[in-house]
Amino acid sequence: MTSDTTDRSDTFDIGGELTVNRLGFGAMRITGEDIIGRPDDEDEAKAVLQRAVELGVDFVDTADSYGPGVSERLIGEALGDPDDVVVASKAGLLRNREGDWLPHGDPDFLKNQVLCSLDRLGTDTIDLYQYHRPDPDTDFEASVHAFAEMKDAGQIAHVGLSNVTVEQLETATEIVDVATVQNRYNVGHRDDEDVLRACERSGVGFIPWGPMYTVDEEGVAEALGEVAGRRDATPRQVALAWLLEHSDVTLPIPGTSSVEHLESNVAAAELSLTDEDVRALNDVDPQA
Template sequence: MTNNANSPDATIFQLGGDLPVRRIGYGTMRLADGPGDPAGPEARIWTAPADRAAAVRLLRTAAEAGGTLFDTADAYALGAGEELLAEALHPYGDGVAVATKIGVVRPSPTEWVPLGHPAYLRQQAELSLRRLRTERIDLLYLHRLDENVPVAEQVGALRQLQEEGKVRHVGLSEVTVAQLDEAESVTPIAAVQNLYNLATRDHEAVVEHTAGRGIAFVPFFPIAMGGHAGPDGPVAEVAREVGATPSQTALAWLLHRAPHVLPIPGTNSAAHLLENLGALDVRLTEEQFARLGAVGDAAS
């Protein structure tokens, strides 16, 4: 396992080699949660926020606090997530990078169905451009690979959008090393967004592979700590040692894991948002990093 030696520029990553972003982004998925909706992996992400003004304020607070990477998807609340981001932050300045995703259809609140027909992907990108009110998307992910369409055709659609000047960088989500290699034969991949956190580390091989190629690894659900989140658990223990909260400590472990790791925690609380960004200032020793790493080793 490689890890990140702390350095003066450890909080910044050059996405795609030319787009500097802070290494803790903001995942906007939670803003689509309705009252009483399930959270985490079971969240429906189906409706626009009931308190739109509060969501706009939260997004602006994130930008004002130094957040630069904002992550959304056309599948979040059927496009309402992208519209909300534009309402809050457009016109986007040099300090804001917008990432969105295409390639999943939502026929109902509980269904997320990959659809990778190239014509559909290009149409969805056009709709994303309109909702985001921009002429070029900084980072466009293929939300999921469609097993019924060749990878080269799906990624080729995103490459065409790049060639047309509508997409700056291409990303993939929930992929293996083999799928990433296949996609890279079509166009450079700037980021991979997979499920990864202290307690869930199935994608270690992808973390290692992307590190060697300068590709950002963007963990979603980055704060999950499983059964080790209690007040007497190892996360809380290290948190007390470094003067941070358990959530900040879990994020700090990811930041220390490797310099290309960019967590995107989501929240609908301004206090939690600022807490998450504060993880950029938390420093772990190698011993603390290893002790936390044993959390995932025990869970596997």
């Protein structure tokens, strides 16, 4: 006989003050193909955003590079500047027509980008603004100082990091309070387990991007499928539920351009895994 796992916390306080439901929405997929340009149906993209809020999602994550600019604009038009929804964005990546993601951490560029983000989102202050990826050609501390200055200027309420190491997190926290870290992490990819544990020790939110990137991979798919069969759920729902069970600081942000997929993803927040389920997923070998 199996028992339910210890009750998890269903909310998290970003920066110690912005309380959000832990299953959010990632707004990367509401743009065009290869995350470039407008979506085929902007009304449908806005409907996805509005439906997410109707379902209780109160944490929406985007970036200036999604489109670029398209995702932020659609959020601003569909949601406005709501008091009951935390909107997070990012800066630090350039795009080109080939769809490349090019790190660009020049402080002046970052300060310019926050002005663009503020305008597109239709707000005076962005709830959470994240450094999208460290730039090997720019001093990391100089880039973080730019975010600290944006915060001091009232342009952003909280600072986040993305795609960083434990050492970079520690360096950044000497400059500014870091509210969140967003790194790639899922059942089948746990290279940044040390970063997650560092976030736990510091009370920093951990946003696992690509939460379902490995659901179809050999080994991962079998384990998810077995648990899904026992829980009358989909493997993707189980992957999200595992992230919520794995740590109280995780803030999964599954993204989609479909209302149907959105509703299925949000339902994962209500899925309870047993100790047996969690052990089976914990035992998945990410290196297999």
